[in-house]
Amino acid sequence: MGLVKPKRSSLGRATRLARLGAGLTGSYLAYQLQRPFLDDREKEVRRQALGRKSARQIREDLQDLRGPIMKVGQALSMQTHLFDADVVQELAGLQMQAPPMHGSLMRAQFKGALGKYPEEVFASFEPEPFAAASLGQVHRAVTKRGEEVAVKIQYPAIREAIETDFRMLRTAGFAARLTGHLKESVIREAERGIIEETDYRIEARNLRHFATQLAPLPFVRVPRVYDDLSCERVLTMSRVRGVRLQEFLETNPPQELRDQIGTGLTRLFFFQLFRIQALHADPHPGNYLLDQDGTIGLVDFGCVKYLKSEIVRCYAQFWSREWTNDPALFAEIIHVIFGPEVSPAEPRVRRCMAEIRSFYDEFHPLDGPSRALDLADSKFMDGLNALAKTLLKNKFLAPDFLFLSRTESGMCNLLHTLQARVATTQIAREWMPPIRKTGQ
Amino acid sequence: MKQPAEAKKGKAAPKGKRNLNKERTKEKILAAALELFRENGLEGTTTKQISRKAGIAEGTLFNYFKTKEDLALFFFQKETNDLIRWYGQAARLQDAPLPEKLFAIIHRQLEYIAPYEEFIGAVFFRSLQPRSKLSPLSLESQELRLKYLRFVSDILAQAEEKKEIPPIGELGAYAVGLFYMGIVTHWLHDPSEGKQKTLALLDRSLRLGTTLLKKGGWDW
Numbered sequence: 001m002g003l004v005k006p007k008r009s010s011l012g013r014a015t016r017l018a019r020l021g022a023g024l025t026g027s028y029l030a031y032q033l034q035r036p037f038l039d040d041r042e043k044e045v046r047r048q049a050l051g052r053k054s055a056r057q058i059r060e061d062l063q064d065l066r067g068p069i070m071k072v073g074q075a076l077s078m079q080t081h082l083f084d085a086d087v088v089q090e091l092a093g094l095q096m097q098a099p100p101m102h103g104s105l106m107r108a109q110f111k112g113a114l115g116k117y118p119e120e121v122f123a124s125f126e127p128e129p130f131a132a133a134s135l136g137q138v139h140r141a142v143t144k145r146g147e148e149v150a151v152k153i154q155y156p157a158i159r160e161a162i163e164t165d166f167r168m169l170r171t172a173g174f175a176a177r178l179t180g181h182l183k184e185s186v187i188r189e190a191e192r193g194i195i196e197e198t199d200y201r202i203e204a205r206n207l208r209h210f211a212t213q214l215a216p217l218p219f220v221r222v223p224r225v226y227d228d229l230s231c232e233r234v235l236t237m238s239r240v241r242g243v244r245l246q247e248f249l250e251t252n253p254p255q256e257l258r259d260q261i262g263t264g265l266t267r268l269f270f271f272q273l274f275r276i277q278a279l280h281a282d283p284h285p286g287n288y289l290l291d292q293d294g295t296i297g298l299v300d301f302g303c304v305k306y307l308k309s310e311i312v313r314c315y316a317q318f319w320s321r322e323w324t325n326d327p328a329l330f331a332e333i334i335h336v337i338f339g340p341e342v343s344p345a346e347p348r349v350r351r352c353m354a355e356i357r358s359f360y361d362e363f364h365p366l367d368g369p370s371r372a373l374d375l376a377d378s379k380f381m382d383g384l385n386a387l388a389k390t391l392l393k394n395k396f397l398a399p400d401f402l403f404l405s406r407t408e409s410g411m412c413n414l415l416h417t418l419q420a421r422v423a424t425t426q427i428a429r430e431w432m433p434p435i436r437k438t439g440q
Numbered sequence: 441m442k443q444p445a446e447a448k449k450g451k452a453a454p455k456g457k458r459n460l461n462k463e464r465t466k467e468k469i470l471a472a473a474l475e476l477f478r479e480n481g482l483e484g485t486t487t488k489q490i491s492r493k494a495g496i497a498e499g500t501l502f503n504y505f506k507t508k509e510d511l512a513l514f515f516f517q518k519e520t521n522d523l524i525r526w527y528g529q530a531a532r533l534q535d536a537p538l539p540e541k542l543f544a545i546i547h548r549q550l551e552y553i554a555p556y557e558e559f560i561g562a563v564f565f566r567s568l569q570p571r572s573k574l575s576p577l578s579l580e581s582q583e584l585r586l587k588y589l590r591f592v593s594d595i596l597a598q599a600e601e602k603k604e605i606p607p608i609g610e611l612g613a614y615a616v617g618l619f620y621m622g623i624v625t626h627w628l629h630d631p632s633e634g635k636q637k638t639l640a641l642l643d644r645s646l647r648l649g650t651t652l653l654k655k656g657g658w659d660w
């Protein structure tokens with residue numbers, strides 16, 4: 001029961017899924033078979049070629065299927081430790097889009113969810129959506145008390161469609177075939193994450209949590225939830241001002257404003273990371289609403305990642321670099337981000353850490369931390385991408401850590417597009433947690 | 441529903457008025473019966489209970505409805521009249537694309553029957569028996585059926601005129617009628633909250649159907 005492009009039958013869909021499974025089965029099987037006969041270097045080359053080829057195929061097939069299955073791709077792309085960099089990049093490019101609802105369906109769904117029609121509970125309600133969401137659409141409305149709100153309404157039976165898609169995915173053998181390394185537990189985890197996003201009550205909870213936690217940042221606006229007008233499938237929240245990045249750039253904002261917004265976005269990132277230890281996990285540009293007064297509206301809390309504090313503390317070390325002359329600290333970092341079985345003395349570990357260090361030394365230097373980094377600089381972006389590639393290649397890295405560095409990359413991409421100049425090091429150090437757990 | 445006060449007993453009312461009164465009594469009986477069906481189920485409700493609740497003699501009841509099927513037929517007549525009246529007033533829908541029109545119509549029908557799910561469930565399956573008065577083949581239900589088919593044909597004809605779909609003739613309305621029966625069956629067995637699975641099915645199959653028609657994917 002997936003959300004099919006109207007012109008494709010579900011039979012075609014099943015066939016396609018099966019082909020997806022078979023295609024991967026075929027190529028992976030072939031790879032597995034010749035494995036013992038290849039030397040290590042050759043193996044690596046083959047694996048990469050295979051990764052790229054099947055990654056593109058997966059992306060194209062999933063893209064074509066649209067529907068919830070695409071969400072699977074997105075979720076899998078979060079499991080960065082399982083795939084090659086190319087696969088991850090291909091998968092991350094998937095954006096799900098529920099089919100649009102016409103007025104009659106939207107009203108029916110709204111009534112099914114809240115017991116009344118929109119026009120009965122709002123003073124006014126725009127029947128045309130003003131934004132698309134991955135699982136539905138967003139409408140402008142005004143409450144009976146005159147407050148401007150955004151009402152996110154989910155396409156009906158999305159959860160059932162996702163469950164069906166996962167069932168099909170399993171039957172198609174996709175899960176087992178995609179590997180070697182894609183375990184049932186991973187699929188289950190991906191499914192759980194997506195299903196969670198279909199429950200807007202969870203998003204409402206995240207919104208409340210972040211609204212409280214982000215209160216110390218006056219330049220950030222988080223929507224307020226209207227509980228009596230929200231449920232699993234409808235989320236009513238205060239409408240936040242501002243426009244998406246692309247639209248913002250079309251107004252030709254002066255450099256100072258770019259810098260101000262860029263600084264705000266950076267502070268927002270580090271405050272979440274170091275203080276809240278939770279990240280609004282989707283650095284999708286559509287989720288930041290930028291205003292001419294330099295403030296930032298933050299929307300879309302469907303996917304929030306709560307981080308382990310040891311991961312956060314180790315990550316902070318990249319910014320403070322205290323490990324460079326503290327072997328015990330170095331060992332601790334290796335333990336946390338590479339895992340207990342990896343020795344700090346291993347050459348590949350040292351190479352990886354050296355690369356991290358030289359990148360941070362070059363672009364986020366400790367001397368003169370208040371110096372602004374020009375994020376428009378393509379040299380910086382190249383360095384960042386090279387580092388991301390190195391990290392993604394390393395299958396031993398803790399998934400949470402990889403997730404974190406991907407989010408940082410996403411943020412930098414945003415700042416690059418914005419062409420902002422930001423004193424990154426200074427901001428990072430503002431809320432940095434203590435190096436060691438207290439009492440240690 | 442506003443109606444003139446009931447004519448006093450004994451006085452011979454003019455014919456139009458007599459019909460109106462008859463209609464009113466039928467509605468009273470139907471309302472009583474539907475409420476009892478909801479409380480006690482279709483089988484658990486006796487004609488005695490219905491007549492008592494409607495405030496009429498049990499013998500009189502049979503003058504109006506000989507069986508529960510007659511009652512159901514009356515229910516569907518009212519439902520169809522309501523639908524046609526509602527559609528005539530739904531200004532928003534007149535310019536909507538065909539899939540939305542059909543969605544809105546069928547959804548309106550589902551909303552109408554929603555409070556009486558159990559009753560509908562019981563009579564719906566009876567209607568599949570050829571000898572039932574509700575069966576598409578029965579003489580009693582012809583008038584109702586024709587009214588519905590004409591209503592749907594008009595809508596399809598408009599869509600044909602607007603070149604939304606190729607000419608499909610009479611068959612189109614029959615197809616919509618059958619489709620509606622299928623949707624009701626799904627709806628009756630839909631355990632999802634707010635029956636959203638039925639909403640999704642309705643939306644997607646209507647879009648699929650219209651797209652297929654447009655592409656000439658169906659050979660008539």
Ligand SMILES: Nc1ncnc2c1ncn2[C@@H]1O[C@H](COP(=O)(O)OP(=O)(O)OP(=O)(O)O)[C@@H](O)[C@H]1O
Nearest residue numbers: 131132133134135138150223238239240286299300
């Ligand atoms: N409170 C709000 N105020 C103003 N605009 C909003 C608000 N909430 C959502 N929007 C707009 O609607 C768009 C989609 O909403 P949101 O991002 O929450 O949906 P989503 O289901 O998470 O979709 P996606 O996964 O595509 O981001 C946002 O990008 C934003 O432009």
Ligand SMILES: [Mg+2]
Nearest residue numbers: 284286287300
């Ligand atoms: Mg979003």
